[in-house]
Amino acid sequence: CGIFGAIGVSDASNFVALGLHALQHRGQEAGGIVAHDPESGFNSAHRFGYVRDNFTKADVMSTLPGPLAIGHVRYSTAGTKAATAIRDVQPFFGEFHMGGCAIAHNGNITNAAALRRELIERGSIFQSSSDSECIIHLMARSIQRNIPERMKDALRRVEGAFSVIAMTRTKLIGVRDPLGVRPLVLGKVGEDGFVLASETCALDIIGADFIREIEPGEMVVITKGEVESSRPFGPSKGRFCIFEHVYFSRPDSIIGGRSVYETRRQIGVELAREAPIEADLVCPVPDSGTPAAIGFAQESGIPYGMGIIRNQYMGRTFIEPTEQIRNMGVRLKLNVNRSLIAGKRVVLVDDSVVRGTTSRKIKDMILDAGAAEVHFRIASPPTAWPCFYGVDTPDRDKLLAANMTPEEMRDWIGVDSLAFVSLDGLYRAVGEAEGRNKACPQYCDACFSGDYPVAPFDQLERGFRM
Ligand code: 5GP
Ligand code: SF4
Numbered sequence: 001c002g003i004f005g006a007i008g009v010s011d012a013s014n015f016v017a018l019g020l021h022a023l024q025h026r027g028q029e030a031g032g033i034v035a036h037d038p039e040s041g042f043n044s045a046h047r048f049g050y051v052r053d054n055f056t057k058a059d060v061m062s063t064l065p066g067p068l069a070i071g072h073v074r075y076s077t078a079g080t081k082a083a084t085a086i087r088d089v090q091p092f093f094g095e096f097h098m099g100g101c102a103i104a105h106n107g108n109i110t111n112a113a114a115l116r117r118e119l120i121e122r123g124s125i126f127q128s129s130s131d132s133e134c135i136i137h138l139m140a141r142s143i144q145r146n147i148p149e150r151m152k153d154a155l156r157r158v159e160g161a162f163s164v165i166a167m168t169r170t171k172l173i174g175v176r177d178p179l180g181v182r183p184l185v186l187g188k189v190g191e192d193g194f195v196l197a198s199e200t201c202a203l204d205i206i207g208a209d210f211i212r213e214i215e216p217g218e219m220v221v222i223t224k225g226e227v228e229s230s231r232p233f234g235p236s237k238g239r240f241c242i243f244e245h246v247y248f249s250r251p252d253s254i255i256g257g258r259s260v261y262e263t264r265r266q267i268g269v270e271l272a273r274e275a276p277i278e279a280d281l282v283c284p285v286p287d288s289g290t291p292a293a294i295g296f297a298q299e300s301g302i303p304y305g306m307g308i309i310r311n312q313y314m315g316r317t318f319i320e321p322t323e324q325i326r327n328m329g330v331r332l333k334l335n336v337n338r339s340l341i342a343g344k345r346v347v348l349v350d351d352s353v354v355r356g357t358t359s360r361k362i363k364d365m366i367l368d369a370g371a372a373e374v375h376f377r378i379a380s381p382p383t384a385w386p387c388f389y390g391v392d393t394p395d396r397d398k399l400l401a402a403n404m405t406p407e408e409m410r411d412w413i414g415v416d417s418l419a420f421v422s423l424d425g426l427y428r429a430v431g432e433a434e435g436r437n438k439a440c441p442q443y444c445d446a447c448f449s450g451d452y453p454v455a456p457f458d459q460l461e462r463g464f465r466m
């Protein structure tokens, strides 16, 4: 998901709408905005579909006045697989005796089912099927006298990945879980306006200046032009999601001081060194494979070309929640550039192989177009484990790499060669010259390594075995 908040600007909801539009790649199912205005109080709008189709029109935006607003774009992850209901669309809102509070959450709470059971037993009435709603109910049960303190109480009971943006009548609040699995950045806009956003690309769109990242385990409370920082969870070392660098974030965002584009290009360089091949053409599987393909071509000296053309009016395939739509998605989205491919030995570079169905279909299209050979190069290690921290991966039995050796995968996809970047190669590409620190890994890489930095409580209860 993508989250954005703004305070201290006139018509904050317009900033939020623009910020969410820049974060649309993080969630395309639905979006919501809550705004507060001293005269009319809290107002909200929750809609299915793209930001640009819902939050640009005056009839909606005029209902969201005021200098303070937050918003969310949704992408449903494991657990909440049923078709999204409008009541699952964030931000969520809670009314406490000290006032209202709206929250927007990116990530996935790994003990949400257990918390929900406990809260329902104690009388909470849940409105949605979302894991994020627990936070509001936990806050309602806190005995603290102000909302930021209640939020700390609530979040200390929550496990897993959470970047949260919240607002009261007067405050904008941002928090990251102790491992800082999901991103969150702070920016400044106008005279004394502040914004919080999932990624820096959402600051650029409104002309905000990047100040800094919210740190893992940090809470910031912003009021009247002041940013107050605290550490509700005690000391911890971050383990940011390495897959944000590979795929999830936008290439024009800066994470941990590094350009996501540059990291992806560097993964392609690593791939060309680790798994060189004689070929005539390097093609990206657009758009997610493009920077790595550029790096592969530069390092190998093989010409780069657009052998696959993407229809820009389709969204990210994998974000469509059902298997059937996903299966059709490949052809709706990608087509082969025949005249470029015919007769050539082609290296195809993609970001990841999950179920393998995309790779298989792309191989068919490339061979149909008359390619002499097809070589797949993948800009991440084999995805052998599901993510429980906010990226939608299927169960282990559907993950190609969980069930096959690399050679079996090559055979199943039907290509002349298949190679994945190594975990160390990926770490080098994100700037860790020594590779992955086995004793104390610098990132979360559980979907590749099976090393889960937070035990996925609900999943373990359901019989998942690490
Ligand atoms: P698959 O191998 O399941 O057919 O799809 C892989 C493609 O889905 C990749 O090209 C990639 O762009 C996209 N994708 C990236 N990340 C994920 C993810 O976390 N889950 C899923 N299901 N697909 C992803
Ligand atoms: Fe990111 Fe993978 Fe960790 Fe999930 S399991 S948070 S996708 S690195």
Ligand code: MG
Binding pocket: 285, 286, 287, 288, 289, 350, 351
């Ligand atoms: Mg892709």
